[in-house]
Amino acid sequence: xxxxxxxxxxxxxxxxxxxxxxxxxxxxxxxxxxxxxxxxxxxxxxxxxxxxxxxxxxxxxxxxxxxxxxxxxxxxxxxxxxxxxxxxxxxxxxxxxxxxxxxxxxxxxxxxxxxxxxxxxxxxxxxxxxxxxxxxxxxxxxxxxxxxxxxxxxxxxxxxxxxxxxxxxxxxxxxxxxxxxxxxxxx
Numbered sequence: 001x002x003x004x005x006x007x008x009x010x011x012x013x014x015x016x017x018x019x020x021x022x023x024x025x026x027x028x029x030x031x032x033x034x035x036x037x038x039x040x041x042x043x044x045x046x047x048x049x050x051x052x053x054x055x056x057x058x059x060x061x062x063x064x065x066x067x068x069x070x071x072x073x074x075x076x077x078x079x080x081x082x083x084x085x086x087x088x089x090x091x092x093x094x095x096x097x098x099x100x101x102x103x104x105x106x107x108x109x110x111x112x113x114x115x116x117x118x119x120x121x122x123x124x125x126x127x128x129x130x131x132x133x134x135x136x137x138x139x140x141x142x143x144x145x146x147x148x149x150x151x152x153x154x155x156x157x158x159x160x161x162x163x164x165x166x167x168x169x170x171x172x173x174x175x176x177x178x179x180x181x182x183x184x185x186x187x
Contacts, residue, residue: 112174
């Protein structure tokens with residue numbers, strides 16, 4: 001953004017030493033300086049409101065971050081806790097979500113990004129006990145899920161310690177969601 005601060009209209013040679021100076025020159029310089037303070041204040045407030053910060057969370061509101069090099073970047077884990085009935089798994093809650101089921105449940109994939117934006121969610125799922133729990137996967141708004149050929153049918157979870165991990169993604173706002181069963185991980 002171009003600055004509105006005007007440095008060219010300030011007469012840096014005014015007042016002239018050793019002579020009687022017209023007060024209009026003082027008023028003109030003061031007026032320009034005052035206008036620059038107003039412009040500076042507006043520009044600083046805009047920077048405070050609209051730039052990324054290192055001391056608070058930032059919401060880029062869908063803006064593109066381009067030509068970036070990332071190093072030592074992590075992703076947040078969203079621990080959803082224990083679930084015993086229909087539960088939404090929202091894309092807006094992060095890319096890595098953990099859940100423990102304590103009953104047969106339907107887990108609905110929801111709030112995907114718009115079409116032509118790739119949205120991915122990794123779900124780590126456990127049972128609250130050794131009792132097998134059946135999970136039915138669905139997606140909001142009548143979307144369909146296309147499962148890979150290794151996806152367990154029925155999808156059951158029967159361990160509080162050995163999670164099953166599944167990846168879901170879509171690029172059409174959730175109209176078609178792809179599901180890839182990673183594995184069950186045990187000690």
